[in-house]
Amino acid sequence: MGYQDSERAQEVAERTRAFVDEEVLPRERALFGQRDHRSDADRQEEGRELVEELREIARERDVFGPQIPEEYGGLGLDFVDLLPVFEQAGRSIFAMGAMHVAAPDEGNMEILEHAGTEAQKAEYLRPLANCDISSGFSMTEPMDGCGSDAKQIRTSAEKDGDEWVIDGHKWWTTHGQTGEPDFLIVVARTNEEVHPYVGTSAFIVPADADGVEFVRDIPHMGESGMGHSEVKYHGVRVPEENLLGPEDGGLAVAQQRLGKARLTHCMRFMGMADRSLDVAKAYMDERSAYGDTLSEKQSLRFDIADAHMRLHAARTMVRHAARQIAETGSADTEVSMSKVFAAETVQDIVDTCVQVCGGNGIGKDLPLADFYENVRCFRIIDGADEAHMRSIAKRAFDDDELEPEEIEYVTRFDGGE
Ligand SMILES: Cc1cc2nc3c(=O)[nH]c(=O)nc-3n(C[C@H](O)[C@H](O)[C@H](O)COP(=O)(O)OP(=O)(O)OC[C@H]3O[C@@H](n4cnc5c(N)ncnc54)[C@H](O)[C@@H]3O)c2cc1C
Incomplete structure (x- = not known):
């Protein structure tokens, strides 16, 4: 193709x-x-x-x-x-x-490259790029904090002399504990007076700073080799030079990471779908029932045809969104559409592949059972389906709750020094 x-x-x-x-x-x-x-x-x-x-x-x-x-x-x-x-x-x-x-190192390197100062790049990006250190991204919060709604960030950062003092509670911080990150990028509220989309900032927090408490790894479905952790920040002090990107521009920085990261997530998960199809087709070629191989059964062939068709559509959508970003700097609607479509497609393909492999789809001699457990999070991470559908619908109805200059600030941050 x-x-x-x-x-x-x-x-x-x-x-x-x-x-x-x-x-x-x-x-x-x-x-x-x-x-x-x-x-x-x-x-x-x-x-x-x-x-x-x-x-x-x-x-x-x-x-x-x-x-x-x-x-x-x-x-x-x-x-x-x-x-x-x-x-x-x-x-x-x-x-x-x-x-x-x-993820999360890939997205964090993207943020540091785009928004980091030269000193931050030297201290964090260079060793991270070389795998000498690892990182986490800490934005999602427990119940009364931010999840789908980024405006609800409760974690606060207050200026005290030449330091920022961070207080808050996060969860689902990937790499948080098991991966033993060396630093975390933490998004916290820095200004209560402005629109909630605008009054947050991103900070680089060394994982061994006083007041960083790794509460636990959250038990979860699927094995990615990385923990997803609950982390508390108790009056954590970082020097002012650890502000990452502009003050009150935290969501612009996060958006910079998430826009492209959503597409790279799509591509990685499509690799999972592609391999699932290879595994399933090999099984179907070898396994016979009722007189011929599974790969000769028309209804199963249609399942495989449907999977290939949808995978092709997803690949095309992601490339279109990526080219739009490359040409214009943003493609929010196209990214949301690609993310929702790709996540559903990959999940359905993995499910089909499990089904055509029968008991061996569930067994762990093949990789499909692990994929099945891992793929479920794709419809939730980097914005759940419903959050993206909400954004697509808002634009379809020409309905935006931000003032034009706020939209400009949130979506058009052009980089650090
Ligand atoms: C494996 C994994 C890794 C993650 N890694 C990170 C990480 O490294 N850093 C980090 O900060 N976070 C991370 N997260 C958190 C992830 O970003 C959130 O789970 C995601 O943004 C959804 O937020 P939530 O879980 O709080 O869902 P909630 O906001 O509680 O939403 C629950 C459900 O309600 C739906 N919903 C919400 N609003 C509406 C609406 N208006 N209309 C209809 N339905 C709605 C949602 O779509 C969702 O299905 C990770 C999550 C997982 C599962």
Whole structure:
């Protein structure tokens, strides 16, 4: 299928496919294809060791950090060129870790590159890009705080001399505890007087700062190798130079991260759908019932045809949104539409693939059962379906609650120093 991807994009995507097929998948199945006496903690530790081992191979095979600027040791691909590469990486969670294209580090590097000062880039972006440190992104809050509605941020940051003092309670901070992040990007309210979309700021908070309390890893469905944590900030003091982006411009900074990150998430999850289809088709070719193979049953062939058709539509939508961002700087409606459509499509495809593999779809010899558990979060993370549908509908009705100059401020932040 041609998608008008550039030669460079196709070349790196092919290299990535070879890396995943030849290096990652054989090791991944050796680790996860057999359930034995190992505990979840042991398995996670082995998973981390595998990522470390694969990272070296990713560097040798020139697929490490496709999105990271060359000056920080990556391949420096344009955002649009990244799409097919991210899809290939998404065929295995270990490939994503090894190539350093997984959330939350990927999105945090994007923020630091775009909004960080030169000092912040030297202290945080360079070592993060090199995998010497890791990071988390701390925005979502428990019940009376912000979830779908970003305006509800309760965590506060107050200026005290040349320091900011942060108080608040977050949860679902990926990498929060298990990954032992070295720093967190925390979004907090800094101004009660202005529109709630405008009065928040982003801060870099070292994870070992006094007052940072990692409460727990939240037990959850699906195994990504990363914990999602509840974190409290008790009067955490950071120097004023840890403000990331403009004061009261936190949502603009978050939006900068989330707009593109939603599309890269789509591509990674489409890699999961693509691999699921490969696995299912191989099973269908081999397995026979009632006189011929499953791949000869017309109703199952239609299921596979439908999956390919929808995957093609999703790929096309994501590329369209990415090109729109590259040309105009934003594509909020197109990003929302792509995110909702891709999440539903990938979830349905994984479900179809589980079904056509029968009992083995549920068994963990194949990767489908893990994919099935992991894919469910895609309709929730980076804005749940309903939040995106709400935004699409608001624009369809030409109905916006922000003043034009506030919209300008929230969506058009053009970078740090
Ligand atoms: C695996 C995982 C990783 C995550 N990682 C991070 C992270 O690193 N950092 C971080 O800050 N957060 C993270 N999150 C949190 C994620 O961003 C939120 O779960 C998401 O934004 C939805 O917010 P919520 O869970 O509070 O849902 P809620 O806001 O409580 O919404 C619950 C349901 O109500 C629906 N709803 C809300 N408003 C409306 C409406 N107006 N009309 C109709 N339906 C509506 C929602 O769509 C949703 O289905 C993560 C979540 C998961 C599951």
